[in-house]
Amino acid sequence: MSKAIKKSPWVVHFNCNSCNGCDIEFLACLTPTYDVERFGVLHVGNPKHADVLVVTGSVNNRNKHVLKNVYDQMPEPKVVVAMGACPATGGIFADCYNVIGGVNKVIPVDVHVPGCPPKPEAMMDGIIEAVGILEKKRKGETVDAPVLPVKVVKGPEAPPMTPEMQAKIAAAKAAAAAKAAAAKAAAENQPEAKAE
Amino acid sequence: MESLQKIISNPWVYAALVVVLTPFAGALLTSIDRKLTARMQGRIGPSWFQPLYDVAKLFSKNPMALHRPQLIYATLHLVFMVVAVVLLALGCDLLMVLFVQAFSMICLVLGGMSVRSPYSWIGSQRKIMQMLGVEPVFLVMILALYLRNGSFLGSGLFSKAEPLLLSMPLMFLAFLCAIAIEMEKSPFDLSSSHHAHQEIVKGVTLEYSGPFLGLIEIAHFYEFAFFFGLMMAFWHTNIIIGLIVAFAGLVFMTVLDNSFARLTPNWMLRFMWTVPLSMALANLIWLWVK
Numbered sequence A: 001m002s003k004a005i006k007k008s009p010w011v012v013h014f015n016c017n018s019c020n021g022c023d024i025e026f027l028a029c030l031t032p033t034y035d036v037e038r039f040g041v042l043h044v045g046n047p048k049h050a051d052v053l054v055v056t057g058s059v060n061n062r063n064k065h066v067l068k069n070v071y072d073q074m075p076e077p078k079v080v081v082a083m084g085a086c087p088a089t090g091g092i093f094a095d096c097y098n099v100i101g102g103v104n105k106v107i108p109v110d111v112h113v114p115g116c117p118p119k120p121e122a123m124m125d126g127i128i129e130a131v132g133i134l135e136k137k138r139k140g141e142t143v144d145a146p147v148l149p150v151k152v153v154k155g156p157e158a159p160p161m162t163p164e165m166q167a168k169i170a171a172a173k174a175a176a177a178a179k180a181a182a183a184k185a186a187a188e189n190q191p192e193a194k195a196e
Numbered sequence B: 001m002e003s004l005q006k007i008i009s010n011p012w013v014y015a016a017l018v019v020v021l022t023p024f025a026g027a028l029l030t031s032i033d034r035k036l037t038a039r040m041q042g043r044i045g046p047s048w049f050q051p052l053y054d055v056a057k058l059f060s061k062n063p064m065a066l067h068r069p070q071l072i073y074a075t076l077h078l079v080f081m082v083v084a085v086v087l088l089a090l091g092c093d094l095l096m097v098l099f100v101q102a103f104s105m106i107c108l109v110l111g112g113m114s115v116r117s118p119y120s121w122i123g124s125q126r127k128i129m130q131m132l133g134v135e136p137v138f139l140v141m142i143l144a145l146y147l148r149n150g151s152f153l154g155s156g157l158f159s160k161a162e163p164l165l166l167s168m169p170l171m172f173l174a175f176l177c178a179i180a181i182e183m184e185k186s187p188f189d190l191s192s193s194h195h196a197h198q199e200i201v202k203g204v205t206l207e208y209s210g211p212f213l214g215l216i217e218i219a220h221f222y223e224f225a226f227f228f229g230l231m232m233a234f235w236h237t238n239i240i241i242g243l244i245v246a247f248a249g250l251v252f253m254t255v256l257d258n259s260f261a262r263l264t265p266n267w268m269l270r271f272m273w274t275v276p277l278s279m280a281l282a283n284l285i286w287l288w289v290k
């Protein structure tokens, strides 16, 4: 039985707000070059038939309910694979006003596949990894969701500002303020001109 | 050896053997089908035991059902399919076999209708359309068999020395179309396709999951073996040629599946009631006149 569950993971793919890069790469796994069906992976459109939930894209306030719903409809045991940077942290959309962040804010994630988008090889690797977790879950060995190996990455420290640069910035600011004041004055003068 | 033959010829033992072995034959046929499809698309394809893994996996999932009638319908679907296979194997009345097989399909339709999912409903309605397209062909085929053998019994199939295919070539073609519908092959895969992304997702089997989907899969194995056996019966005098005929039918269906997009239910009904049905009727008239 546990051999069978390793040999036939059926995958349902949910796209929350991705740029479609990951989706195209994921569908590339089904093509003759990669042929993920040789591992028994079947791409099903129905969460009730699926064992693995593949999520691409960053979660936002609109689709988090749908994502939760899809997850809840899958029968146990089940695993979630987050494909790409978006479902891990929000990726390049992380700062958008509507984006919540990673998928693990809504549902527990078992495998994160890094990349933007990840290569199809990495995606297949992620699914095979998830299948191992699926088997452990079926046997009842509790598996902790992995700690996300993502840290906040900052750019290199900016060099300290020289006095000339500071003076330049101050001059630019003053010029912009003067321009704005002139524009305001012009806008105030105009209605008067019309009235005359 | 003789005692073994005696044991097997006991109808109870024979029926039990049929019940146990048929799903494995069906699973093998399903994996041949999937392998062929993969090779046609230039892929390696799944392993030979994939259908068995799939069913074993489905039975290892936690049961999850919407309500009890759904489970009853799934079980009845399987049970009636097994009964149809056993009746055919024991050489019983072919009309009876046809009706039991149709009832198994009706259970699937009822199961699809018993839930409130619109996709499942549309799938069930299309399944009814498919049955409307298929049953007249089956009926005409059984009438033709009666004309030829002088009996409605399945055992009457083997009464003549001449192979069936020679006197019923058009009937065989019509029968192939009917099987393509029953096996959900494109362009006829209206009610529940094998492919992931389509407009009604998974049609009739949408709301089944885990072990209950497994029951339907097993019924599918029985059904596959049932139709494969019927195709073999078109050349009953030599088992090798019979296998070749049936494999030719299987390859034809796989090519059909891979080269066509699915079409609308109305088109299917119009097609079934014109081309295959008139082929079957022409064959019937020819047998009548002969």
Ligand code: SF4
Pocket (backbone or CB within 6 Å): A018, A019, A020, A021, A022, A023, A056, A057, A058, A083, A084, A085, A086, A087, A091, A092, A115, A116, A117, A118
């Ligand atoms: S991870 Fe990159 S490729 Fe994938 S959906 Fe996000 S932005 Fe697109």
